[in-house]
Amino acid sequence: MYSNLKWISKVMLLGLCVAAFAASASAQYKRVSTLQLSLAPAADEARDIFNAGLQFYDQSRYADAEGKFREVLRRFPKNAIADRADYYLIRTLMQQAGKKSDALVRINAFARRYPSSTWTADVQETKIQLTNQAPPRAEAFLLRQAPPAPPAPPAPPAPPTRFGPGAEISARIREDIRNSVRAGINGGIGAGIGAGIGAISIFGPGEPQSADPELSFRQEVMRAVYRNNPDRAIEIQGELLKSNPADPLVLSTLNMLATSQSAKALPMLLEIAKNSSNAKARKDAIFWISQSRGDKDALVDTLTGLLPSANADDSEAITHALGQVRTDKSVNALAAIARDKNRTETVRNSALVSIGQSRVPNRVALLEDIYKNSSDSLPIRRQVLFALGQTRDPQAVTLLGSIASSEPSIELRKQAVSALNQIKSPEATQALENLLLKK
Numbered sequence: 001m002y003s004n005l006k007w008i009s010k011v012m013l014l015g016l017c018v019a020a021f022a023a024s025a026s027a028q029y030k031r032v033s034t035l036q037l038s039l040a041p042a043a044d045e046a047r048d049i050f051n052a053g054l055q056f057y058d059q060s061r062y063a064d065a066e067g068k069f070r071e072v073l074r075r076f077p078k079n080a081i082a083d084r085a086d087y088y089l090i091r092t093l094m095q096q097a098g099k100k101s102d103a104l105v106r107i108n109a110f111a112r113r114y115p116s117s118t119w120t121a122d123v124q125e126t127k128i129q130l131t132n133q134a135p136p137r138a139e140a141f142l143l144r145q146a147p148p149a150p151p152a153p154p155a156p157p158a159p160p161t162r163f164g165p166g167a168e169i170s171a172r173i174r175e176d177i178r179n180s181v182r183a184g185i186n187g188g189i190g191a192g193i194g195a196g197i198g199a200i201s202i203f204g205p206g207e208p209q210s211a212d213p214e215l216s217f218r219q220e221v222m223r224a225v226y227r228n229n230p231d232r233a234i235e236i237q238g239e240l241l242k243s244n245p246a247d248p249l250v251l252s253t254l255n256m257l258a259t260s261q262s263a264k265a266l267p268m269l270l271e272i273a274k275n276s277s278n279a280k281a282r283k284d285a286i287f288w289i290s291q292s293r294g295d296k297d298a299l300v301d302t303l304t305g306l307l308p309s310a311n312a313d314d315s316e317a318i319t320h321a322l323g324q325v326r327t328d329k330s331v332n333a334l335a336a337i338a339r340d341k342n343r344t345e346t347v348r349n350s351a352l353v354s355i356g357q358s359r360v361p362n363r364v365a366l367l368e369d370i371y372k373n374s375s376d377s378l379p380i381r382r383q384v385l386f387a388l389g390q391t392r393d394p395q396a397v398t399l400l401g402s403i404a405s406s407e408p409s410i411e412l413r414k415q416a417v418s419a420l421n422q423i424k425s426p427e428a429t430q431a432l433e434n435l436l437l438k439k
Contacts, residue, residue: 046076050085057088062095083117086110090123094130104130121217128220143239215248222253230262238268245278258288266292266302273306273314283317290321300329307337315347323354331358335366338380339373349383356387364388364395371403382415389419394427401431405438 053068069089073082086106093103107130110123226233234257240247254272257265269292272285289302303318303325310318319337322330331354337343338351352370355363367384374380385403388396397420404416417435420428 046072046079046081049075050081050088053085053088053092057092060095062092065092066096083110083114083119086113087119087123087126090126094126100130121213125217125220128224131224143236212248215252218249219253222249223256226253226256226260230260231264233257234260234262234264234268241272241276241281245276245281251281251284254284254288255291258292261293266294270302270306274309279313282314286314286317286321287324290324296325296327297329300325300327300333304333312344312347315343316350319347319350319354322351323357326358326360328360328362331355331360331363331366334358335370338370341376345377345379348380352380352383352387353390356390364391364393364399367391367396368399378409378411381412385412385415385419389422392423392425394425397423397425397427397431400428401434404431404435 049072053065056065069085072085090103090106093099107127237250240250269285269289276282334351334355338348371384400416400420404413407413
């Protein structure tokens with residue numbers, strides 16, 4: 001009996017302890033939940049205000065965007081997105097007349113306000129864009145060799161896309177957006193998308209922004225050095241190429257070299273085109289020679305001077321570059337390449353395509369002469385007919401009609417008909433009808 005009472009009393013005591021602990025835990029849980037609820041709205045509100053600012057920014061409503069970003073910084077200066085809001089406030093101020101000095105003040109104070117921010121490099125890049133001045137020790141920074149990148153795994157086959165010409169640019173933007181969404185702002189997908197779009201720098205033609213943040217920053221530094229001292233910028237590029245013939249900073253800024261006012265620009269490009277051990281560097285330099293400042297006929301002489309020692313791949317690059325010059329002299333040089341039976345068919349075909357795309361008055365006469373003097377090469381004659389179809393020229397229609405009517409080779413006659421159909425002019429249509437009515 002006594003043992004039963006003792007057992008019952010222990011059970012009751014244990015129950016009272018459990019009840020007391022549960023009550024205490026419940027109270028503590030309520031206090032924690034209350035604390036969490038008191039903090040959550042503030043975090044969400046900061047993010048919502050920031051997102052609204054990004055929407056205004058993307059709509060070019062910069063005054064409204066400025067108000068939202070300033071509100072985030074005023075009300076939530078310790079929030080995790082404060083540095084990002086400050087960065088976008090800077091960009092917003094840059095877009096408004098009379099506020100660039102305010103943007104520069106915030107840029108100069110950014111590192112002190114947010115010493116561990118991941119946006120510091122972006123802010124410094126923005127400063128270079130705003131001031132066109134390279135930061136102190138810029139040369140040492142540019143000359144620093146980046147560690148070699150690990151070999152990339154084989155890329156999976158690209159899925160079919162419905163995007164047309166320029167899709168590769170859209171793909172880069174979409175990738176930037178995806179990266180920003182993954183980064184997010186405490187899960188704020190809308191802000192992530194806005195950040196991805198807003199963070200894309202404005203680069204000129206042929207000057208793609210690198211996906212590598214450090215390389216992108218170094219490109220901006222190089223741009224600033226070019227604007228202040230192009231001769232020194234070219235010297236820096238030369239020093240970088242001595243260490244790495246395929247230096248990514250140099251290859252991504254050859255357009256700055258080509259379009260600079262420096263007398264050292266063309267000799268530097270010519271040196272790379274002739275003597276670089278890297279095939280891509282040679283091809284890029286050959287292209288940018290065609291885009292250089294100066295007399296176009298002199299550029300043609302420079303490019304054709306590379307041909308005697310060029311291999312097949314470089315010869316094709318030279319042919320393409322000549323096609324970019326688009327002068328009578330460059331087209332005549334292309335015609336000489338197309339006639340040269342010692343050249344590969346690939347190089348000769350490339351020359352013919354460039355002649356067809358040119359706008360010089362004698363292009364049809366040149367193509368006719370090449371056709372008549374290439375009886376030994378069916379592929380070259382076919383390429384001539386294709387090039388004639390690109391001209392949309394009434395003289396080309398007459399020539400194609402004659403070939404389609406009297407050429408002994410049925411294959412070439414078919415190619416001439418295809419070229420007439422490609423022109424799609426009333427004269428070409430009439431020429432096709434004449435072929436049908438011919439007895």
